[in-house]
Amino acid sequence: MTLGASRTIPLIVAIGLFMEHLDSTIIATALPRMAIDLGLPPVRLNLAITAYLVAMAVFIPASGWIADRFGARRVFVGAMGLFVTGSLVCGGAPSLGVLIAGRLLQGLGGALMTPVGRLVMLRSVPRAELVSAMAWLTIPALIGPVVGPPLGGLITTVASWRWIFWINLPIGLVGMVVALALLPSIREERVPPFDGVGFVASAVGLSALVFAFETAGRDVVPASVDLLAMAVGLVLVVFYVRRARRMPAPLIDLGLLRLPTFAAAVWGGSVFRLGVGALAFLLPLQLQIGFGRSALESGLTTFVSAIGAITMKVTAKRVIDRLGFRTTLVGGAVLAGGFLAIVGVVGPATPVALLMTLLLFGGFFRSLEFTAINAVAFSDVTEAEMSRATAFSSMMQQLSLSAGVALGATTLHVLSAGSPLPPTAFDFSIALGLIGAASMLSAPLFARLPSDAGAALIDGEASRRPGSEAA
Numbered sequence: 001m002t003l004g005a006s007r008t009i010p011l012i013v014a015i016g017l018f019m020e021h022l023d024s025t026i027i028a029t030a031l032p033r034m035a036i037d038l039g040l041p042p043v044r045l046n047l048a049i050t051a052y053l054v055a056m057a058v059f060i061p062a063s064g065w066i067a068d069r070f071g072a073r074r075v076f077v078g079a080m081g082l083f084v085t086g087s088l089v090c091g092g093a094p095s096l097g098v099l100i101a102g103r104l105l106q107g108l109g110g111a112l113m114t115p116v117g118r119l120v121m122l123r124s125v126p127r128a129e130l131v132s133a134m135a136w137l138t139i140p141a142l143i144g145p146v147v148g149p150p151l152g153g154l155i156t157t158v159a160s161w162r163w164i165f166w167i168n169l170p171i172g173l174v175g176m177v178v179a180l181a182l183l184p185s186i187r188e189e190r191v192p193p194f195d196g197v198g199f200v201a202s203a204v205g206l207s208a209l210v211f212a213f214e215t216a217g218r219d220v221v222p223a224s225v226d227l228l229a230m231a232v233g234l235v236l237v238v239f240y241v242r243r244a245r246r247m248p249a250p251l252i253d254l255g256l257l258r259l260p261t262f263a264a265a266v267w268g269g270s271v272f273r274l275g276v277g278a279l280a281f282l283l284p285l286q287l288q289i290g291f292g293r294s295a296l297e298s299g300l301t302t303f304v305s306a307i308g309a310i311t312m313k314v315t316a317k318r319v320i321d322r323l324g325f326r327t328t329l330v331g332g333a334v335l336a337g338g339f340l341a342i343v344g345v346v347g348p349a350t351p352v353a354l355l356m357t358l359l360l361f362g363g364f365f366r367s368l369e370f371t372a373i374n375a376v377a378f379s380d381v382t383e384a385e386m387s388r389a390t391a392f393s394s395m396m397q398q399l400s401l402s403a404g405v406a407l408g409a410t411t412l413h414v415l416s417a418g419s420p421l422p423p424t425a426f427d428f429s430i431a432l433g434l435i436g437a438a439s440m441l442s443a444p445l446f447a448r449l450p451s452d453a454g455a456a457l458i459d460g461e462a463s464r465r466p467g468s469e470a471a
Contacts, residue, residue, distance in 0.1 A: 009124050010136040013117035015175035016080050019168050020110045021144025026152035030161040050214045051100045055107025057206040060395045061251045063115040064387030071187035076116045077179050083109030084172035091165035115394035123186050127456050134375040135316040143306040149284050192249030205236030213406035253388040261453050265377030268445035270400035275340050275439030277404020290425035291348045304356040308363030316371045325376045325454040329446035332369035341436025344429040376454040
């Protein structure tokens with residue numbers, strides 16, 4: 001595998017990830033206009049967002065098995081096709097029911113696209129190049145949520161909300177053609193039987209948890225429904241965990257937590273993502289409701305964090321090679337969480353240049369942290385365990401990001417309870433400070449890593465490690 005291919009593969013996979021992350025945020029600014037055209041209250045259209053996330057939660061656990069059974073390249077391209085088809089349906093939707101059906105198709109495609117795309121990369125890129133590859137792959141996850149809101153507002157203003165979905169068609173079709181032409185064909189020879197009972201338990205349990213997280217604090221459904229969904233989800237997840245420990249080949253392999261690097265990435269990464277998930281929800285609201293700025297002004301202000309993420313791409317490997325994974329992860333958690341909390345201190349009178357500087361550095365350190373988390377997670381995973389590891393990791397990412405949104409929404413709900421007015425700038429400051437502190441709490445979890453964690457991925461170590469795939 002040449003260096004060019006080590007960059008080509010993550011960039012191809014990144015096309016799908018960018019499309020998915022863009023779509024998950026672009027819809028938010030278009031909801032009011034969509035509600036008018038469909039003749040519905042805006043709050044009911046939140047079902048379109050929730051349906052997408054629930055569909056993802058249902059099918060992510062099975063993604064690794066499906067990739068092993070049918071071939072990772074075929075599944076990745078098929079997932080992009082499902083996502084594009086769902087986008088076509090959503091764009092032409094005459095009613096809420098058709099819109100939800102399209103979002104479910106998009107969610108199914110997204111559930112397979114992310115973990116299977118990462119699996120293709122992990123099985124194709126040499127370990128010595130994995131950090132650089134993850135840096136390229138991390139960028140769309142950070143740019144998509146930043147570009148989405150202003151782009152959605154712009155498209156809705158100058159054209160029609162339907163184009164926020166149809167914009168996926170050329171992106172997806174190009175991605176499918178390039179993936180078929182350039183991605184390697186990867187398929188396991190021996191695939192264990194499908195765990196149907198485990199799939200149903202994980203699907204219903206995880207979708208119930210995601211539903212509870214997404215509706216918490218938003219007054220979309222009664223609090224009793226939220227609590228019931230949370231309880232059902234927890235019971236089924238506990239049932240799955242107990243059963244999976246006795247299964248020889250579960251869909252979500254809890255035995256992977258025996259690896260210190262994978263366990264740290266799962267638990268520490270989940271805590272860190274609480275803040276990131278909440279930031280994507282809180283920051284646009286702070287700028288628009290708290291500071292009185294337009295959706296376009298808000299998007300143009302927050303876009304600078306994407307520049308920080310791109311800048312990180314050229315420095316991540318050098319930073320990790322010099323400091324090691326443990327130091328990078330601990331320091332990155334503190335710095336990224338700190339910049340996130342500091343954003344909560346700014347007010348309407350804060351100079352825009354200062355706010356954008358904070359967002360620039362925050363985007364840099366968040367991207368660095370994600371690159372390190374995503375790379376070290378798979379540093380000690382064997383080839384045979386890779387598909388289950390990507391499914392497990394993707395599932396936890398989805399849950400933690402949804403939990404972060406729930407944390408932000410619930411905090412605002414509690415702070416503004418009893419007031420007929422929308423949340424104030426001070427409410428947003430408290431909420432952002434809380435989620436920044438939450439992200440920093442991941443540092444002690446990363447500090448438990450051994451000093452040589454991820455050594456196989458660091459220049460100078462990969463070549464000395466027996467059996468490594470150094471280029």
